[in-house]
Amino acid sequence: MEMFATSALIIVVAHLVLGLLLWFRVRKLYSYPGLLGFPVFGNLYYFYKTMLIASFENMRIHLVQVAEQYGKNGICFCILFCFRKVVIISSPQVMKQIGFHPNLKDKPPYVFESFLKYTDGPFTTPSSDDVWKMKRKEYNNLLKKSSVENNFYNIFLKSADKLVELMLATPSTLDIEKAVLGVTQSVTMEALFGVDGRPAFDPEIIDHMYTLKNIITLIIGNPGIAKTILNGLGPFDGLLIRQAGALKKLSSQIMKQVHVKLKSSQHFPSENTKSNYSLSMYIASRTEKSKKFDQNVLTELQELFITSSSTVSSTMSCTIICLAVLPEMQEKAWKEQNEIFGDDTREPSLEDLERMIFLERFIKESLRFCGPPLIAKHAAEDIKVDGVIIPKGAIVVYMLDFMRKDPKYWKDPKLFDPDRFLEENECLNYTYAPFGIGVRTCPGMNFAMTQMKITLSKVLRRVKLSTVKKDLKFENLEFEAMLLMELKNPPFLKVEERIM
Numbered sequence: 001m002e003m004f005a006t007s008a009l010i011i012v013v014a015h016l017v018l019g020l021l022l023w024f025r026v027r028k029l030y031s032y033p034g035l036l037g038f039p040v041f042g043n044l045y046y047f048y049k050t051m052l053i054a055s056f057e058n059m060r061i062h063l064v065q066v067a068e069q070y071g072k073n074g075i076c077f078c079i080l081f082c083f084r085k086v087v088i089i090s091s092p093q094v095m096k097q098i099g100f101h102p103n104l105k106d107k108p109p110y111v112f113e114s115f116l117k118y119t120d121g122p123f124t125t126p127s128s129d130d131v132w133k134m135k136r137k138e139y140n141n142l143l144k145k146s147s148v149e150n151n152f153y154n155i156f157l158k159s160a161d162k163l164v165e166l167m168l169a170t171p172s173t174l175d176i177e178k179a180v181l182g183v184t185q186s187v188t189m190e191a192l193f194g195v196d197g198r199p200a201f202d203p204e205i206i207d208h209m210y211t212l213k214n215i216i217t218l219i220i221g222n223p224g225i226a227k228t229i230l231n232g233l234g235p236f237d238g239l240l241i242r243q244a245g246a247l248k249k250l251s252s253q254i255m256k257q258v259h260v261k262l263k264s265s266q267h268f269p270s271e272n273t274k275s276n277y278s279l280s281m282y283i284a285s286r287t288e289k290s291k292k293f294d295q296n297v298l299t300e301l302q303e304l305f306i307t308s309s310s311t312v313s314s315t316m317s318c319t320i321i322c323l324a325v326l327p328e329m330q331e332k333a334w335k336e337q338n339e340i341f342g343d344d345t346r347e348p349s350l351e352d353l354e355r356m357i358f359l360e361r362f363i364k365e366s367l368r369f370c371g372p373p374l375i376a377k378h379a380a381e382d383i384k385v386d387g388v389i390i391p392k393g394a395i396v397v398y399m400l401d402f403m404r405k406d407p408k409y410w411k412d413p414k415l416f417d418p419d420r421f422l423e424e425n426e427c428l429n430y431t432y433a434p435f436g437i438g439v440r441t442c443p444g445m446n447f448a449m450t451q452m453k454i455t456l457s458k459v460l461r462r463v464k465l466s467t468v469k470k471d472l473k474f475e476n477l478e479f480e481a482m483l484l485m486e487l488k489n490p491p492f493l494k495v496e497e498r499i500m
């Protein structure tokens with residue numbers, strides 16, 4: 001009994017001391033109105049203290065909203081918040097102020113470490129690293145609008161035909177997410193890696209990549225839990241590692257082809273050589289002299305594979321499902337296609353794409369619902385915002401999804417209304433940032449938007465979509481936070497060919 005009392009006293013005193021130390025470092029955060037920030041620690045005393053001192057109402061609203069909006073992962077996110085020094089940013093004005101701050105860096109360090117277990121490398125490069133600067137220059141060059149349109153247009157056209165073919169092959173029980181994933185994976189292989197895209201349609205690889213995307217969500221969303229709980233569940237973790245093997249298998253197939261190309265190539269891409277080379281050749285020639293050649297190329301291929309194919313596939317399948325459950329809007333989008341093409345079965349040109357303004361607004365609105373839930377950065381040094389310090393080491397989370405639905409900035413945020421994008425204003429830019437903000441903002445935006453517009457144009461012209469389950473409405477769809485916001489139970493689709 002006496003021993004129990006002493007231990008309890010030691011724990012209480014330790015919590016008190018730790019809580020006070022931490023409190024002195026971050027107390028000013030609460031006075032900043034825009035931040036709604038609450039660093040919460042795995043420290044009982046501090047947790048309660050925070051609840052008492054922070055605007056309790058703000059904190060409660062936040063936790064509840066996060067949990068409600070993000071489904072089961074929302075709850076994970078909340079648990080994560082309790083164990084780490086986290087500053088949550090839900091104000092677009094604050095995001096704008098700190099988005100380009102030099103002390104705000106990359107992803108938090110734990111993300112780099114956690115990936116190592118499942119992939120061949122840390123998956124993403126810190127921006128302090130010179131390699132990142134080189135990479136970023138190449139990405140910006142190869143993925144800029146004009147390069148995408150010149151180099152990848154035909155690949156997008158071909159892949160759109162493949163998707164329509166897959167849709168017509170299973171007209172009454174289409175699993176749209178898997179069909180689209182196969183297509184976007186093959187596009188990545190052909191466009192970015194310059195290799196044969198057919199292996200990407202292997203159903204086993206699609207299944208494994210699908211699971212892998214969920215593992216990545218787990219790592220990004222909740223590394224602490226992924227490490228401790230999954231490591232403890234040996235067989236489950238083993239299963240995840242096996243699933244991750246799909247990515248390794250694909251990337252080693254790509255590597256073999258890159259090796260063959262390198263051997264037969266007379267010239268490597270250089271600063272002056274423009275877009276005749278695929279990204280994989282750039283990567284290979286850049287890392288050629290490095291001792292870790294194979295591993296470096298593999299890591300970068302794997303990073304690109306996920307960043308480019310899973311994101312587009314998730315957005316595109318969500319957009320297709322939205323078209324299926326919103327028949328009047330589908331009709332409007334189809335009419336726009338009909339006005340551009342009439343009975344003509346020709347391929348869409350660049351000028352045609354420019355004219356698809358309703359389709360573009362529809363994709364943007366769909367991304368408001370299914371864009372990334374959040375982006376995490378970390379404060380490499382203290383960051384001062386309006387006299388408030390975000391402490392060094394804090395994880396800074398931009399609540400992108402929260403801002404995209406905040407009634408303060410959006411009228412009827414739960415309503416699917418593409419016309420809200422008729423008016424562009426500065427506020428909208430920062431409340432709506434599905435491709436991120438700052439120096440690490442997504443370089444693949446043009447690639448993604450062009451690919452989606454071409455594919456959806458072809459889908460709309462060839463087929464009429466509805467759901468197998470009758471009377472399913474947009475309001476019935478439930479989203480949850482994964483790599484992007486995804487549909488909880490994506491409905492099976494019914495596909496009818498349009499008579500031309």
Ligand code: HEM
Pocket residue numbers: 124136139143304307308309311312315371372375434435436437438439440441442443444445447448
């Ligand atoms: C709808 C599709 C996409 C969405 C919603 C999306 C979103 C994002 C977001 C939110 C980030 C992080 C930005 C930040 O940390 O500030 C990112 C980074 C990145 N994305 Fe995308 N992305 C998409 C498609 C693509 C495509 C098609 C590619 C490649 C062709 C791509 C390549 C990358 C790369 C390489 C990065 C890391 C950039 C860096 O670290 O400098 N993404 N993306």
